[in-house]
Amino acid sequence: MTDLSATTSSAYKQALEVIASVEPRIAEATRQELADQRSSLKLIASENYASPAVLLTMGTWFSDKYAEGTVGHRFYAGCQNVDTVETLAAEHARELFGAPYAYAQPHSGIDANLVAFWSILAHRVEGPALEKLGKKNVNELTDADWETLRNELGNQRLLGMSLDSGGHLTHGFRPNISGKMFHQQQYGTDPETGLLDYDKVAEKAREFKPLVLVAGYSAYPRRVNFAKMREIADEVGATLMVDMAHFAGLVAGKVFTGDEDPVPFAHITTTTTHKSLRGPRGGLVLAQQEYAPSVDRGCPMVLGGPLSHVMAAKAVALAEARQPEFATYAQNIADNAKSLADGFMSRGAKLVTDGTDNHIVLLDVSAFGLTGRQAESALLDAGVVTNRNSVPADPNGAWYTSGIRFGTPALTTRGFGHDEFDNVASLVVDVLKNTTPGTTKAGGPSKASYALADGIADKTRSASAEMLDKHPLYPGLDLS
Numbered sequence: 001m002t003d004l005s006a007t008t009s010s011a012y013k014q015a016l017e018v019i020a021s022v023e024p025r026i027a028e029a030t031r032q033e034l035a036d037q038r039s040s041l042k043l044i045a046s047e048n049y050a051s052p053a054v055l056l057t058m059g060t061w062f063s064d065k066y067a068e069g070t071v072g073h074r075f076y077a078g079c080q081n082v083d084t085v086e087t088l089a090a091e092h093a094r095e096l097f098g099a100p101y102a103y104a105q106p107h108s109g110i111d112a113n114l115v116a117f118w119s120i121l122a123h124r125v126e127g128p129a130l131e132k133l134g135k136k137n138v139n140e141l142t143d144a145d146w147e148t149l150r151n152e153l154g155n156q157r158l159l160g161m162s163l164d165s166g167g168h169l170t171h172g173f174r175p176n177i178s179g180k181m182f183h184q185q186q187y188g189t190d191p192e193t194g195l196l197d198y199d200k201v202a203e204k205a206r207e208f209k210p211l212v213l214v215a216g217y218s219a220y221p222r223r224v225n226f227a228k229m230r231e232i233a234d235e236v237g238a239t240l241m242v243d244m245a246h247f248a249g250l251v252a253g254k255v256f257t258g259d260e261d262p263v264p265f266a267h268i269t270t271t272t273t274h275k276s277l278r279g280p281r282g283g284l285v286l287a288q289q290e291y292a293p294s295v296d297r298g299c300p301m302v303l304g305g306p307l308s309h310v311m312a313a314k315a316v317a318l319a320e321a322r323q324p325e326f327a328t329y330a331q332n333i334a335d336n337a338k339s340l341a342d343g344f345m346s347r348g349a350k351l352v353t354d355g356t357d358n359h360i361v362l363l364d365v366s367a368f369g370l371t372g373r374q375a376e377s378a379l380l381d382a383g384v385v386t387n388r389n390s391v392p393a394d395p396n397g398a399w400y401t402s403g404i405r406f407g408t409p410a411l412t413t414r415g416f417g418h419d420e421f422d423n424v425a426s427l428v429v430d431v432l433k434n435t436t437p438g439t440t441k442a443g444g445p446s447k448a449s450y451a452l453a454d455g456i457a458d459k460t461r462s463a464s465a466e467m468l469d470k471h472p473l474y475p476g477l478d479l480s
Helices: 006-020 024-038 052-058 080-097 109-133 143-153 177-181 198-208 226-236 248-252 289-295 308-321 324-346 372-381 409-414 418-433 456-470
Strands: 101-103 157-161 183-187 212-216 239-243 268-272 283-287 360-364 387-389 403-407 435-439 445-452
Touching (some): 006 052, 052 308, 080 101, 080 248, 109 268, 198 226, 212 226, 226 239, 324 409, 372 418, 418 456
Antiparallel strands (some): 268 283
16 A cells, blocks of 8 residues: 555544544544554455545535435435536446446445345336236325235245355345345355356256346355356346445456456346445445336335435545556455465365455365354454354354355455465464364353464464564554
8 A cells, every 4th residue: 555645644633633522432443443454464355445535535524415316316405416426436337347327326235235136126027017907107006906016026036146155145045134025045056166056056047937046145265157147047037136246346357357247247236335346335236228227216215315425435436446556456356365275275274165266265164173253253362354154064054154254355455465365374274273162161062162372362463463564554644
C-alpha cells in the first residue's frame, strides 16, 4: 500500500476527534480496530482493506438522504445527486464486468441474492400468472387471485450447491430464508476429489427440474465452468443465477475469463462489493436485459431505502477496479493462494481438493485432531485471523466444523507475496501441531475447548510482526 498523504492522515485524525467529542468510546474502539488489523494476519477470505478514498466516501451527508425508487423515478424529492451517484455506480459496474444491466442498491450480498430470487419469480412466475388470470398488474388482483399467485410463487424449485461442499447459506440452506422461500435441493462435489461433477449436477437438475439453478460458492477452492452450468440450466428450462461475491475481484481483474467468467452465461449475477473486489460492504446485481425491469423493482419489492453513501463508495471502488493495476492485484491474489496451498501441502497438511486455483484455501484440520472451532480459536490467540468452515460430509456440522478457510485478498492488498505466504503456512501448521483438544466437564472430548502450548502464541506473533512491519497497513496514517 502506498503512503497516505499528510492531508489524508489529518482528515482521519480530525474525524476521530469529532467522534470523540460525542462518544469517546466509539472513537477509541475505532482506533483499536485499526491497531488490531495492523498487528494481525488477516486471512478471512471474505475480508479485505478498502482504500482511504472508499472509506472517506461513506462518511458523508449522502447518509442523510432517502431515495426509494430508481434513477429519475424516486418516491422522495431532491434526489438529483443520488441519481448521479447511482448512475455512476451502475455505469462502472456495467463497464467493469461487461454486463448489459447493473443494479447498485442492494445493501449486502444476501440482499442482492434476495433481489435476484424475487426478480426471477416476478419474471418467470408472476408475469405468466397475471396473464393467466387475465390481469395487467398486481393492483387488479382480487383476494382469491392473490391466493393463487402466492401459491404459485411459494412452490417453485431451487437447486444450489450444498453448504458443506462450498456453497453459501443463501443457496438454499434450509435455516436460511432461501431454503424457506423455495422447494430446494442441493448438489454436492465428488466424495473422492471434492470437485464439482457437472454430469452429476446435470443429472440432479433433470430429476428435480428447478426454476432456479444457483452456481457460485463461498468455500470451494476451484474455478467453475459457467458455460457448462448454463447448458445444464437451458436443458431443464431453469434460470441460471451466479453468486460471485467471493471471486468478483478475480472476474474484474480478468483472472477468470472465457467459460470461467459467469457474467456472459448467467441470466442474473450477484456479488458483494467488498471481499476480493476491495470496496465497501454492499451488494450488486448484474443481469441480462430481459431481467432488468424485474430487478429494478428491488426497492420496494425486497429492499428499503438505498444507502446512498455506500452506493457512492461502490462507485469509487468500481472506478478503482477499472484501473490497470487492479488486474495485477487480482492475479497476485490467485498466485498467493497457490503459494499458501503449496506451503501447507509441503508441510503435510490436508487440503480440500488438494490445492486451489482461486483465492481460497480450505484446510481440513481433523488430521491435527482438532475441530474447526478449536483451530480457529488457537490461531486467533496467535494473531492469525481466520474462520472455521465445513468440509464435504463434515462430521462436525456447520457450527464446530472440521475445516479452516483461508483467503489471500487482504494480505495481498498489504503487499504479501510468495515467500510471506509460504511463511504463513509454516506458522499456521506450527500453531495447529501445538494445539491439543480439551475435555468436557464430564471428561469426554470437547469440540470447543483447547490448549495451546506455552510460548507458541508469542513466537507466532513475533514472526508475523516481522512480515507485517515490512508491509504496513495504511502507511502514514497516525491516529495517536
